[in-house]
Amino acid sequence: MRALILKSTGNLYRVCTDAGEVLMANLAGKIRLELRKSTSPVVVGDYVEIEQSGDSALITKIYPRKNYIIRKSLNLSKQTHILAANIDQAFLLATLVYPRTSTGFIDRFLVTTEAYRIPAKIIFNKVDLLDAELKKAQQEIIDMYTSIGYECIEISALKKEDIAIITSKLKDKITLLAGHSGAGKSTLVNNVQPTLHLKTGNLSEIHLKGKHTTTFSELHKLDAGGYIIDTPGIKELGLVEMKKEEVGHYFPEFRALMNQCKFNNCTHTNEPHCAVIKALEEGKIYTERYHNYLGILNSEETNWTAWENK
Secondary structure, rough: EEEEEEEOOOOEEEEEOOOOEEEEEOHHHHHHHHHOOOOOOOOOOOEEEEEEEEEEEEEEEEEEOOOOOEEOOOOOOOOEEEEEEEEEEEEEOOOOOOOOOOHHHHHHHHHHHHHHOEEEEEEEEOOOHOHHHHHHHHHHHHHHHHOOOOOOEOEEEOOOOOOOHHHHHHOOOEEEEOOOOOHHHHHHHHHHHHOOOOOOOOOOOOOOOOOOOOOOEEEEEOOOOOOEEOOOOOOOOOOOHHHHHHHHHHHHHHHHHHHHHOOOOOOOOOOOOOHHHHHOOOOOHHHHHHHHHHHHHHOOOOOOOEOOOO
């Protein structure tokens, strides 16, 4: 019987069968042995085969993943772990205030989703807190990402403004919801699915950064159809085993010009006859996006593709 992993707590997993039954499951001994070297043996979003026994089950097979999204381990081991698998789309919840989401953070997230072939949308939350100047600044950011091809949506999760738009876009899809702590992820999920009653928290008065209220990824079923993956507030997200000359492939406006560059492995920095640099000089590529691209290339991290909110 096939089932979907909803939650992982150590060696115990909450799964939902194709028939809609929710069970607790353990990994079969053989599977544990095969996966003992893996840091992410079974993750939220994985499809597995189970053998049911009453109210519990045994995971006997893990189906191949169509995609996944990975982050750097929070310890010093340089290890990585998979945040979730088999994602249909990703929503990045961004805020201009309380806390501020930089375009550098947005671009690094978008590079990640592009790398793993996951369609992404940017949800700008807390529009009710913006004055005229901030509204103008947000519109300029939206214009930039819209021109590149990313859909942007403005909402107020706290005041429940335009939540119906989000609900309609979640229907019948598995959606990863990410963003900084305090951006309003749990509030948004509660508005989309009120029966969940996810814990929400207040911003730190000192740092104006969110306090973590979600400590692990969990897949929530939606009455309107589909699932949403609520993730911990993300500070780092690693692009693993990627060469620097590959990063430009995940900037759509760069990708459209690459076949015009003189060199196949052009990094779009100081090479002659670079179509990306030429487009930048002609004002056809946003300077801010290009600077964020350079920021990724010039990261001082040993694993240079890992990143943090600066």
